[in-house]
Amino acid sequence: MVVRPTRQQPGSRIDRAKRTLAIGVAAAGFFLLCFVALIPWLPTAFGQAAQDAGEPIAPLQPSEATDAAKVSLGEILFHDARLSGAGTVACASCHDLDAGGDDGLERPAGADGKPLDFNAPTIFNVSRNFRLNWRGEFRRIEEQNEAALLDPNLMGANWNELLPKLQGDAGYVRRFAAAYDSAPTRDSVLDALASFQRSLITVDARFDRHLTGEKGVLTSGELRGYELFKEYGCIACHQGANVGGNLFQRFGIFADPFADRASEDDSDLGRFTVTGLEQDRHVFRVPSLRNVALTAPYFHDGRTASLEEAIGIMARTQLGRQLPRDDVAAIARFLNTLTGEYRRQGPGEAPKP
């Protein structure tokens, strides 16, 4: 009789089970690892999805990480009146960060004492506008800043005087050396200012929180305002992340907003004064409605300080509609939810003179 050796041990089944388990654990661990590795990309992926969901307004993304030294240097410059030729005006004079990023005036007075051509727009979220200023004549913040600095009717500075002033200041020299490895130059001054202005993003507006899926942030009245905002067609121009600021539009489609004027200013001609094209007559950059509740008075000439009235003017001239009072109020309530928060990037300290 042949005795066959029994290789089939009782423990072998247990071994196989253990092996399967080990493989399973390893696979799970590998998957987890992959998932963890993917985490940094998840918000982007979902954010993209949310945007693609069809809402015409997208939440504001915080500013890209910028060199904190440059930002804080820019902030100091932004508040330094020595940047103006006369040493009287700083950038912040017209763009008060504590007052919605503008000055609350219809049109501030220029160096000649007369009111300027345009209402000062808010400095917040400027980097999210596709063009700068009412007529959109600037693409880059640096260009706009230099123009404002050198405009004799605005800051009235010139580089030949400004740079020696900055280079003579030990605090600036130290900060520029830290941020740019050089003494203050035209390029570094403009870059510092622009870096600061790019950091001026107002995030976490209530409406943005609503957009990102937070429940119960908006009241039903505000939500109704948003629906009306879309329904009446305001959304046709005021869309995108900055709720406007990404296209040009003529002021006065269905009614003439300048009908009550005795004469038109050059400023009323809009982009026409920049391009000289007939089709650009009365065409302005559609302004962003972010923080609109804080940036009264409204329009390029600051013709009204009332948000409701501004909504009415818009409905009449741009939409050819006369809105009921309730609807205007609802839309205004909605617009109030667009007010976000500005978070200062690190402490800024003005160098002592």
Add this chain to the structure above:
Amino acid sequence: MKQLPFLAAILAVLLVVLTYFLAKGTSIDAPRHERANALQSVILYDAELQRDVLLGRAGLLPNYDPLVRSMDNLRVAAAGLPSDDGGTWNAGSDIRQKTADITNSVAEQEALVESFKSDNALLQNSLSYFNHLSQRLTSRSGQAGVASEIAMVTAAMLRFINAPRQDLADQVTNSIYMLERRAANLSAEGEVRSLISHARLIIRTLPRVDGLVGSIQSAPLGSLARSLQGSYLEANSRATRRANVFMSLLYGVAIVLMGYVAYLFVRLRANRDRLKERLELERLVAAISTRFINLPRNEIGAAAQDALAHLASHLKIAGAELALPASNDPDGLQHEPGNGTTPTDSLARLIRGWRVEGHERQGSVHVPNIAGLPDSYEKEALAHLGIRSLLSLPMDMGTRGRGAVILFHERPHAWEKDDIALLRTVAEVIANATIRERSEAEREDLQLRLNRSQRLEAIGTLAGGIAHEFNNILGAVRGYGEMALAILTKDSRARRYVLQIMKAGERAQDIVEQVLAFGRLREREQKLLDARTVVEEAVDLVRASLPATISLHAELAVQDAAVMGDRTELQQVVVNLATNAAQAMGGSGMVRVVLQTIFIPHARDLSHGAAQAGRHVLLQVSDTGPGIYPAAMERIFEPFFTTKPAGKGTGLGLSTVHGIVSAHHGAIDVQSKPGQGATFSVYLPQIEAAVQREPDHDRSVPHGHGETILIVENDEPLMLLGEDMLAALGYEPVGFGHGKAALSAFRADPGRFDLILTDEIMPELRGTELASIIHTIRPEVPIVLMTGYTMTLKPERLQAAGIREVLKKPLLSRDLGDCLARQLPA
């Protein structure tokens, strides 16, 4: 180091070339790739833009941010395009133009997009509002009055929206007009008015927006970008191809450099090996040099042969030979045994005086490959000896002549220049040692002979003085003896006694005479004599006195043997020498008496005295006796020295000979080896004047019988004269203007010529050189040399060249005829 600047220049050029190749080889640079990416971005963002515009037109775009983004990206991408390719693209204006086109196209596109955004915002708003309002107004019952018109407007608008043609637009406009008229007095005027204004805006804006969309869609940006991409790809592939070419060049240069490094390495090794070999050779040379310092004289010859054998084995060549001038003749060759591989004498004789164009340097002859030489007698002879290459190093031994160390090999072999210099030192060492050896030997020899002559001188003076005194005494004895005889009676005992005294006195007188002759105190007459007749008479005298068992053989066939001297005395020399020879042989044997003339080019040391340079009459008397033993050689000419038993001889015979020869300014040489007889050679100065004999014009000149004579004479008139003379003498002359032509004619048919008649002084090939070559080819052919300078020709050389006779120029018909008759006996 002249090569250093040259090398530096080469390196600089190489550096530049390699750098250029590298620069050209790495043309696919990062900026260009960025530009290519920018181009890709233009195409991509343009496509996005197109899509978003269509979405926007369809009302499906939530907001215009994507359009703004795409536009920004497009602008950035276009700005990143290569406006200037920095010369690396070499695509020229094509790409620049296309880039400018794209930039312009982007700007146009942007303007179109801006217009599209503005108009589309209004259009979309109006469209949605129109839809919303028309629905609301139509459904509202209270508006029945205008419902149908609104429906008409809506229907017309729908058609228009589907196909925005002008006729449909007109229909909408018409229906709006009708609605406007009907609505003028209705309550819902506000909303209807809005509807109307929006409808009008749609009519106005829709075609424009569609036009903008069409323009945007048909903008050439995409095709421009693709075209530019094509150009770029083409330029890129061109650049890549060129880069490949330069890479290949770089590779090629690297290969070449690698080969050069390998070559350098091989050369370095070869140099090292050569240096090692040279070092060993230097050691060997040093060892040889050291050995020759203070080497005992009798070992020098063997040491030289030994050194050469060492050299040959070290250099791995077939052999090394020493060719030394003969010790008694600087122009002659010393016969060396050689090392057995080559007959040294023939090699040395060949090399001696060999002129090889382009292979000589400071006396040395270096022929790496003998086969490469032009044809010559030496080449053939060397080939016959099996020698394919040779190096002959000169040994300058000053007045002792010139020798050579000859290295040869049976295969072609080139000696290094430095090696040659080293080997020259060996030759010099051997030369110096040989000079030392020879001068020491000469000095000893000289000392010996000086001693001999001093002794003879002293003895002569002593003996002469005594003989003189004895002569006077003998005069008294004999005078008184005669007087006594006159007074003495005949047959008296006293007279008999006196007669005996007188006889003894006569004998004494004879001896005294001989002693006086030895001491050169005898008076003698100086007359011009023909040595032949003198010797003939003396030989006849001796022959009569010799016993029959001793034969006497005389060779006296010599002409012009004129000497100055005393006939009796010279006869006495012959008689004494012959008698001495006969007595030395005892009972039987042969005595040879030879008379000849001889030319001695340099003063020559003899066993007893020295022969001056010049022509001599040489008398040689030799015997077949037991020879002279060395101790006797010293004193052989001393008076009263004799090897004969007492009473057999006076010992005055040879001393008398010495005295006479010395008095005739001659010299004696004795050569003898025990058991092999002895030879006494007497050199007497030949008198040149006596050579001139009276020419006998009456005698008829001998004529030839048509024998072919090769005549070489570089002076053409003389050659023609020679030919005429030969023809007149009955010969067949063949004339040549120079030696080479004659030689080639002779080579062509050596048996054709019966005699060679050549001039000595000729360019290229001298008469003696020509003669020696002809002599080697056909030794039996007689060669006669014509020259005006007999004295410069050395008999040895003439003999070596196979020259039988020398004719003096200018050529005389009689001399020529006699000479030819002698050389060509019928």
